[in-house]
Amino acid sequence: MAKKEIFWMKAKRIMRTGFFNFWRNGTVSMASVLVMMVTLLVLGFLIFTGAILDRSLTELRNKVDINVTFIPSAVEEDILGIKYSLESLPEVSLVTYVSREEALVTFKERHANDQSILSALDELGENPLGAVLNVKAKDPSQYASVADFLEGNSAISSSGVSIIDRINYYQNKVAIEKLTGIISAADRLGFIITLFLAVISILIAFNTIRLTIYISKDEISVMRLVGASTSYIQGPFVVVGVIYGVVAAILTMLILLPATYWLGSATENFFAGLNVFTYYLRHFPQIFLIIVFSGVFIGAVSSSLAIRRYLRL
């Protein structure tokens, strides 16, 4: 028989034996699939938590900004000049200009229910508000240098007087620094917890598969004594491990569907508008691949590692 034919004959037998073993050891298979499913659910949960954390942190970052308020007499050209120089800074992601008039309209809208303020404004006769530049940095930690930049010479008008009335960074400094700290800590903590949970759940799945192989250790020694080769003994166990992975992955994906649907609106309200159900549907192929690949990988690697010690005979 040609080598290729022998290879396919062996492969076919290994697959068939693997399927039979999976099927005939129903209880053990079911237990292993359930444990593997818990592992994969943890992985799925980590994917969603990662997405939620990511989205929340981005939202939080976006909420941090500084407002530069100019004196009412400042000339628009000078302000726009500052806007351009701010935009050229590498730390700055966006600068929005709010003119005096727009500032007044926003102010009035905000205080539409407060008659006393509106009438005081009317009595003044002129617009007391200065124009505002809203500055967003790429990272919250960079606001300090942006504020320093504004404090420097660049904010001096052509007449030699500073046209900046105030920069609210100094009022918000403590809050901004705290938030920056929280964001980076949450990032780090999230990563550590993810790693920790992933490692633990993989170890549990590995141990379960090790136990199922331990049950078969006498069989393995018999196979050795009738002269079966290593690959021929190991193969079916790896196939069974892969089946555990695939079945557990499919079940996990099925369970995640109603679970995310149920949690969807709750997460949307709590976490910056991220609906886990829509996230799940939109990223279905990626999540499916990650879960299936993890299942197959854990199953196959656990099996082939666990069987080694019984093959020494």
Added chain:
Amino acid sequence: MILFNKVSKIYPDNSVALEEVSFTIGPNEFVSVVGPSGAGKTTLLKMLLAEEKPTNGTVHYGDMDVHTLDRSEINNFRRKIGMVFQDFRLLPDKTVYENIAFTMEAAGRTDDEIESDVPHVLELVDLTNKAWNFPRELSGGEKQRVAIARALVNQPEVIIADEPTGNLDPVNTYDIVQILKRINDYGTTVILATHNKGIIDSLGRRVLAMEKGRIIRDDKEGRYFI
């Protein structure tokens, strides 16, 4: 065919399992290895299968030194030897047919060969009607007959039976011994380890008597007495 040359096995705790054991077994012999428990019978058989390495001495099969073989050579070598154990050691999740077929599959035999040979050996041990039963559904005697069928199916040059009747009643014991005799008549060497006096006396073949790791007697047509 089989040569034990001054083979000793001393375990790390200094207990001596075999001490300078030397003998030869020719083709088509039926040799019984007898002796009380702990005499070294099982160790002797394990040495022959390369399951254990000797501390001193060599074990030869034909022109091979079995303890210098590498993994795949050991696999090939074991396919020439059929093993029968006291506790049967069948694969519990495979049917009778599959248990026997597995040995052929492991030896790389084709599906056609398996389909023609397995029914043949099942017939030889009179188990054709149990082909699709699982081992747990068989009696002790039936299990041992499956084990013999499994040992036979690759047409080995040697059959090693380690206390094959230890768990069986007298009727089944008689059956198994008759089957082993028939196998030997067909030309296969049989090595039988036992401490069943009745079997040895009824066989009237060569007997190696062991005690405390040594061979104390080698009789051409031995009877069992120690």
